[in-house]
Amino acid sequence: MKVVTVVGARPQFIKMAPVSRELRKYFDEIIVHTGQHYDYEMDRIFFEELSIPEPDYHLGVGSGSHGYQTGEMLKKIEEVLIKEKPDLVLVYGDTNSTLAGALAAVKLHIKVAHVEAGLRSFDKRMPEEVNRVLTDHVSDYLFAPTETAVENLYNEGIRKGVYLTGDVMYDALLSNIKIAQKKSRILEELGLKSKKYLLATVHRAENTDNRKNLENIIEAFIESNELIVFPAHPRTQKYLKAYNLIEKVKKAENILLINPVGYLDMLVLEENARKILTDSGGVQKEAYFLKVPCITLREKTEWVETVEDGWNILVGADKEKIIKAIRQFEPAGETYTYKFGNGKASKKIVKILI
Known part of the structure; x- marks a missing residue:
C-alpha cells in the first residue's frame, strides 16, 4: 500500500x-x-x-x-x-x-x-x-x-x-526527552538555571495579527518582572516590528528574545521552566506531560483535559489576568498522562491501517 x-x-x-x-x-x-x-x-x-x-x-x-x-x-x-x-x-x-x-x-x-x-x-x-x-x-x-x-x-x-489511539505527541516526547537531556546545551548557552525562568511562545493569528492583543501580552511579560525566555515565531517577529513593539521587548531587562529553537532544545526549555505561557496547542500538552504549569494565552482550548486537571489556565490576551496567573497560578491536581494513551499511539495507528 x-x-x-x-x-x-x-x-x-x-x-x-x-x-x-x-x-x-x-x-x-x-x-x-x-x-x-x-x-x-x-x-x-x-x-x-x-x-x-x-x-x-x-x-x-x-x-x-x-x-x-x-x-x-x-x-x-x-x-x-x-x-x-x-x-x-x-x-x-x-x-x-x-x-x-x-x-x-x-x-x-x-x-x-x-x-x-x-x-x-x-x-x-x-x-x-x-x-x-x-x-x-x-x-x-x-x-x-x-x-x-x-x-x-x-x-x-x-x-x-x-x-x-492516544496521542502521537506523547509518543514523540517519551522517545526524545532523554535524547534532549543529553544533547541540548540551550540552558548553558542562554545562561539559564532550572526553574528560574518562565518560557513563552506566541504565534496564533488571534494574538499576532491583533495589535491590542500582542501589546497586552508583551506589557504583561514586562510588568511581571519575571525572567521570560521568548523564542519568537517568524510571524510574531514580523508583527512586533510592524507594531513598533520590538524595541520595547529588546529593552526589557527581564525578556530574553531569541529565534525559534529546535525540538530537542524546546523540550529542555519546557522541562526546566517554572511556568509556560503559550497560545500553542502542542506546547500546552508538552507542559502537561512534563508537569510544568501552563498559562494559555487563549480564551478557549481544544486540550480541555489539561485545564480540567488543574495544570492549565486560560487567560486570553488580558494583561491583568496574565500577570495574576504568572504570580499566583499553581497546579491544582495531577497530570493524568494515561488520558493521552500509553506512548504507543503510532503503533496502534499503523496496526489499524494494516
Missing part, C-alpha cells in the same frame, strides 16, 4: 516522526511538505533532529492569507496525488496543510486518515477549528487522541472509522 503524508508546520513534523517510523515497516510512504513553515529553524532542524526522511516533494507555498495558502496547497497537492496514485492520504492536526491535503484527496476519491481527529475548541473564529471540523467530516479513518475527542466526533454524528 502507498501512503502520502502531508505536513507543513512544526507540530506536524513532531507528530509525523513516530508514525512515519512505524509506517515504513509495512507501507511505502511519500512525504509531501507544503512549505507552510519555510524558515530553517522552524523546518529543517526538525527533520534532522527527529530523523524524519527527506520530503519527496517540497511545494514551497510559504506564507500568505488563509485563502491563498490553502488554495495553492490544494492545487499542488492534487498534482502530486494524480502522479503518485496513493491508496491513502495521511494528514495531521489542524493547519491549512491538513485541510488542503484532505480536500485534495477526497476530491480524487482517495481515502483520508486524520491523526488528532475530534479536537474541538468550539470557537469557529479560530481558523484551526474550521480546518479540523472540515477535515474530520471528510476523513475515512479518524484517529482520536483522547476520549473527549471521540465524544466530540460522536456528538457530530461521526461514528464510522473512529479509533481511540
Whole structure:
C-alpha cells in the first residue's frame, strides 16, 4: 500500500516522526511538505533532529492569507496525488496543510486518515477549528487522541472509522526527552538555571495579527518582572516590528528574545521552566506531560483535559489576568498522562491501517 503524508508546520513534523517510523515497516510512504513553515529553524532542524526522511516533494507555498495558502496547497497537492496514485492520504492536526491535503484527496476519491481527529475548541473564529471540523467530516479513518475527542466526533454524528489511539505527541516526547537531556546545551548557552525562568511562545493569528492583543501580552511579560525566555515565531517577529513593539521587548531587562529553537532544545526549555505561557496547542500538552504549569494565552482550548486537571489556565490576551496567573497560578491536581494513551499511539495507528 502507498501512503502520502502531508505536513507543513512544526507540530506536524513532531507528530509525523513516530508514525512515519512505524509506517515504513509495512507501507511505502511519500512525504509531501507544503512549505507552510519555510524558515530553517522552524523546518529543517526538525527533520534532522527527529530523523524524519527527506520530503519527496517540497511545494514551497510559504506564507500568505488563509485563502491563498490553502488554495495553492490544494492545487499542488492534487498534482502530486494524480502522479503518485496513493491508496491513502495521511494528514495531521489542524493547519491549512491538513485541510488542503484532505480536500485534495477526497476530491480524487482517495481515502483520508486524520491523526488528532475530534479536537474541538468550539470557537469557529479560530481558523484551526474550521480546518479540523472540515477535515474530520471528510476523513475515512479518524484517529482520536483522547476520549473527549471521540465524544466530540460522536456528538457530530461521526461514528464510522473512529479509533481511540492516544496521542502521537506523547509518543514523540517519551522517545526524545532523554535524547534532549543529553544533547541540548540551550540552558548553558542562554545562561539559564532550572526553574528560574518562565518560557513563552506566541504565534496564533488571534494574538499576532491583533495589535491590542500582542501589546497586552508583551506589557504583561514586562510588568511581571519575571525572567521570560521568548523564542519568537517568524510571524510574531514580523508583527512586533510592524507594531513598533520590538524595541520595547529588546529593552526589557527581564525578556530574553531569541529565534525559534529546535525540538530537542524546546523540550529542555519546557522541562526546566517554572511556568509556560503559550497560545500553542502542542506546547500546552508538552507542559502537561512534563508537569510544568501552563498559562494559555487563549480564551478557549481544544486540550480541555489539561485545564480540567488543574495544570492549565486560560487567560486570553488580558494583561491583568496574565500577570495574576504568572504570580499566583499553581497546579491544582495531577497530570493524568494515561488520558493521552500509553506512548504507543503510532503503533496502534499503523496496526489499524494494516
